[in-house]
Amino acid sequence: MDEKYFPKKIEQKWQAKWADAKVFEVQIDDERPKFYQLEMLPYPSGNLHMGHVRNYSVGDAVAWYKRLKGFNVLHPIGWDSFGQPAEDAAVKRKVNPRDWTEENIKAMRGQLQRLGLSYDWSREIAAHRPEYYKFDQWFFLKMYDKGLAYKKMTQVNWCETDQATLSNEQASGGLCWRCGNPVTKRDLEQWFFKTTAYADELLDGLNTIEAGWPANVLKRQRDWIGRSEGALVDFEVRVPGKTGSLKPEDRRKVRVFTTRIDTIFGANAIVLAAEHPLIEEFGGGFSAEVHAKIEEILREKAKPADHEAEVEKDGIDTGLKAVNPFSGEELPVWVGNYVMMEYGTGAVMSVPAHDERDFEFAKKFGLPIRQVISEPHLAHEHHTMQALALEDPYTESGVLVHSDYWNGKTSEAAKQEMTHHAHLHGFGEAATTYKLRDWGISRQRFWGSPIPIVYCDTCGTVPVHFDDLPVELPENAPITGTGESPLSKVSEFVETECPKCGGPGRRETDTMDTFVDSSWYFFRYTDPANEILPFSPDLAAYWTPVDQYIGGDDHAVMHLIYTRFWTKVMRDLGLVKFGEPVTRLLTQGMVVGETFFDDETGKRIYAAPGEVTVERDAKGKIVSARSADGKALKFAIERMSKSKGNGVDPDEMVEIYGADAARLFVLFAAPVENELVWNEAGIEGAVRFLQRIWRFVHRWRDSFAKAASGSEQSEVARKLRRKTHQTIRRIDQSLDTLQFNTPVAALMELCNALYDSGIEPENASADEAAAVQEGVTSLVLMLTPFAPHTAEELYSVLIGNENGMLANGALFPEFSEELAADDEIEVVIQVNGKLRSKFAAKPGEDRSKLEAAALADPKAQEFIAGKEVVKVVVVPDKLVNIVVKG
RNA sequence: GCACGCGUGGCCAAAUCGGCAAAGGCGCCGGUCUUAGAAACCGGAUAUUGAAGGUUCGAAUCCUUCCGCGUGCACCA
Known part of the structure; x- marks a missing residue:
């Protein structure tokens, strides 16, 4: 042990030792409980950013904590290595996407290793390798067999900027999830996975994992699935001019x-x-004005949605009539810009009195507004009054009025009975709709898993045989970035034999969405080399489901819905026995930093913070910023990234401060779920803290020999032991509930307590040395999840060998309730709620004694003197409040 | 617009069930050491807990209103 703390030296030393001894490589062990700690796998962009450091530091803390708690911990990592940036690099820099990706992986693996993250590297996977994507294709074929993968012509979400097809999730809000630009529509034939087949399960399954998932993720998933229960009702359409009964074929x-x-x-x-198809069908009879309006609405819809402004209701009466099957009333058929073809049936019945949108629409166009639901206590009045001028639509449930036979019934009863009635008479039925759509997985991309389908002139669409998997990507393809499938231009790839008839066939040239890769990757970790199956069901049965998953909450709907869907499919294929892949989920907040930019050109051009002159107010908030050449810049706080110039390079941090300090600081600086605003100064505090522990151990290293417990304990020794055990209790609880900032504070306090105890190696008694040894050993062990290299090094000094904690069977310290207990408690005396005095009492002292002691207290008596004691509130072990009057 | 969350010293933040006017870190100030500074060590200051009301013996914690900030959804019938 050096006298001084040289982070780089010990970090390299322990990283080598861990790797040599393969300490993080795990196998099935029925003797120990398993724990599967998983972090979201990174896209290999080539550079780790602070968001990764945060994510993986948190995961590593959990992994170490569980190991020291005696669990057999699986903690793997891999690469989400298919995807667009590789193609961008190919276009811009003329590099091969495969080479580019492999190099990036190499670079980032080095970065992760320098952080000393405790991964089982023997299980590393990469999505772009044929041995992995073979099973993307395997799953595709299984789903095809089960009717869960199908092809249809569809309008797809298309991002003009990225030249890419997007799923509904990726185009949420009309903006591209990657670049934030507006999404347009395009007609394409696309492959889909039938996520809607599991819609109910995806929704109801959330109840079973509720305890372990953040509330906002659950909410967003529920909203996204958007189940709503109601009824379908058919209205007969009449064409004006044609009277009498129509022939059935004209109905x-x-x-x-x-x-x-x-x-x-x-x-x-x-x-x-x-x-709506009806418009096309009857369009011939519409007036020019109606056509014009329809055109206008369609045009407006195609425009990128401005989310700030609320779109004004618009529409026109088509002249068609529809008959209300309940009342026989003839209603006009309108076209409205607020009705969406994608939801429900693309047609609504407008009930202005009880729906806000319909109300607004009716107000604008002067349509009649008839109240038919009333608040129960007003039902009679409303029923007798003919016309009612509603100020606002009444959207609650209530009692039916002006509804013929159904008058007086409650909304709930009427819904059931009326649905039944419609069903009985053949003009309706109960129905449930969802916002959730099937998952469009076709991408007109090169760098993805090929879809294993062959088109044959004789046999049609033919799946590739399982034995012929993988359908391998060619070495390269002409990537133009213009949105056509690059594979379609590679004739060696396209031209093939039909798997069915052996005749000439053409391969599908679209590749799969990269979210396919990440839907099942963590099952692959359990059996990464399997060539027959995606993974062995037996191995997966031991390790999965994932006990703790950690990642950014930007994946709350997409990835986490897809992977839940995938798991249900795998369950139905017999691969796993459960439907929910993740028991506990933690979403960490972003790491953000200040950015400075110029957006005059419409595009943000970022300036490096080092070159910006910043003026701040008293609170440190930025008032103004100027670039080096004196130009005024705009500023914001944004997610850290290299392109925005506000990224801190993890490698640099490790170089300067060490991996342990970087990790410790990231965990300490803010609660994980919060946004973390990066400030450079704080990390020095982390180094200082590690140095402080280091020096303490160094000072004591030769003096533990005289430690002997069991002897009579001095007051200072007992006090220190109490602090030690209280700290263990605190940290244990915090880590169990995934808090990482507070345990670091607790470790700092314990460290301070060790220094403050006044016990010195030179003159410590045996019991005091023992108390120090217990304190510092606990401190070092509990430091492991936050700063494992330093902890390992210090532990080796304390224990006298360099085999490492795990080989030595080290465990997280256990606290003793008895030692943690205070032997004397300070009880507060309040008079009328104000602190007036204090006295010492035994823990658990009964109320009457506390009350008597408080009333007898001389200081308290000063405040009670001459007044009437109205009542005395006693909170055992805490306080006595004397309430007086006068 | 709707829903949810948050608001504690200059900054990041802690505080089971309401219970000692409030932990820890950064920053700041002073001292020791040093030629000086840095580091280290020692010591110190800094909070009517966003505002106003209410409930209570007692409120950072519960309720109401307002202000500020953030997130999600955004015509889903």
Whole structure:
């Protein structure tokens, strides 16, 4: 042990020792409970950023904590190595995506290793390697067999900037999830996975994992699935001019979805989406004005959505009529810009009195507003009054009025009975709709897993045989970045034999969405070399489900819905026995920093913070910023990244401060779920703290020999032991509940207590030396999750060998309730809620004694003197509050 | 607009069930050491817990309103 703390030296030393002894490589062990600690796998961009450091530091802390708690911990890592940036690099820099990716992986693996993260590197996987994506294809074929993978012509979300197809999740809010630019629509034939087949399960399954998942993720998933229960109702459509009964083949119906069938007597119109098929069908009879309006609505819809402004309701009466099947009333059929073709049936019944949107629409166009639901206590009044001027729509449940036979029924009862009635008479049925759509997985990309399908002129769409997997990507393809599938230009790839008839066939040239790779990767870690199956069900049965998953909450809907879907499919394939892959989820906040930019050109051009002159107010907030050439810049706090110039390079930090200090600081600086605003100064405090422990151990290293416990303990020794055991209790609880900042503070306090105890190696008695030894050993062990290299080194000094904690069977310290207990408690005396005095009492002293002691207290008596004691509140072990009057 | 969350010293933050006017770190100030500084060590200051009301013997903690900030959803019938 050096006298001084040289982080680099000990970090290299222990990283080598860990690697040589393969201490983090794990196998099935039925003797110990297992723990699967997982962090979201990185995209190999080539550079680790602070967000990664945070994510992986947290995961590593949990992994170490669980190891020291006696668990058999699986802690793997891999690479989400398919995806667009590799193609961008190919276009921009003329490099081969494969080479580029492999180099990046190499660089980032080195960065992770320098951070000393305790991964089982023998299980490392990479999505772009054929031995991995073979099983993307394997799963595709299994889903194809089960009817869960299908192809259809569809309008896809298309990002003009990225030249890419996006799934609904990736195009959420009309903006591209990657670049933030508006999404447009395009017609393409696409492959889909039937996520909707599991819609109910995806929703209901959330209840079973509720305890371990953040509330906001659960909420967002529920919103995204968006189940709503209601009814479908058919309205017969009449064409004006044609009277009398139509021939059956001329009869048309418009079907609406409603969650409020109980309001149907209040319907004043049917409103269609502009894309509704009925419009096409009857369009010939529409006036020019109607056509113009429909065109206008469609045009507006195609425009990028401005989310700030609320779109004003617009529409027009088509002239068609529809018959309310309940009342027989003839209603006008409108087209409205607020009705979406993608949801429900693309047609709604407009009930302005009980729906805000319909209300707004009716107000604008002067449509009648009829109240048919009333608050129960007003039902009679409302029923007798003919016209009611509603100020606002009444959207709650209530009692039906003006609804014929159904008058007086509650909304709940009416919904059931009316749905039943519609069903009985053949014009409706109960129905459930979802916002969740099937998952479009086709991408017109090169750098992804090929979809294992062959098109044959005779046999049609033919799946590749399982034995012929993987369908390997060619070495390279002409990547133009213009949105066509690069593979379609590689004839060796495209031209093949039909797996069925042996005749000429053409391969599917689209590749799969990269979210496919990440939907099942953590199962692969359990059996990474399996060539027959994605993984052995037996191995997966031991390790999975994941006990703790950690990642950014930007994946709350996409990745985490896909992987839950995938798990349910795997369950139905017999690979696993459960439907929820992740028991506990932790979403960490972003690491952000100040950015400075110029957006005059419409695009943000970032300036390096070092070259910016910043003016700050008293609170440190930025007031103004100027670039080196004196130009005023805009500023913001944004996610750290290299391109924005506010990134801190992890390698540099490790070089200057050491990996342990960097990790310790990142964990200490803020609660994990919070945003972390980067400030450079704090990390020095982390180094100082590590040095402080280091020096303490160094000072004491030769003096533990005289330690002997069991002897009579001095007051200082007992006090120190109490602090030690209280700290163990605190840290244990914190780590169990995934708090990392508070245990670091507790470790600092314990360290301070060791220094403050006044016990010196030269004159310590045997019991005092023993107390110090216990304190410092506990401190070092508990430091491990935060600063493992330093902890290992110090532990080796304390224990006298360099085999490492795990080989020595080291365990997280156990606290003793008895030693942690205070032997004397300070009880507070309040008079009328104000602190007036204190006295010492035994823990657990009974109320009457505490009360008597408080009343007898001389200082308290000063405040009670001459007044009437109204009552005395005693909180055992805490305080006595004397309430007086006068 | 709707829903949810947050607001504690200059900054980041802690405080089971309401219970000692409030931990720890950064920063700041002073001292020791040093030629000086840095580091280290020792010591110190700094909080009507966003505002106003309410409940209570007692409120950072519970309730109401307001202000500020953040996140999610955004015409989902």
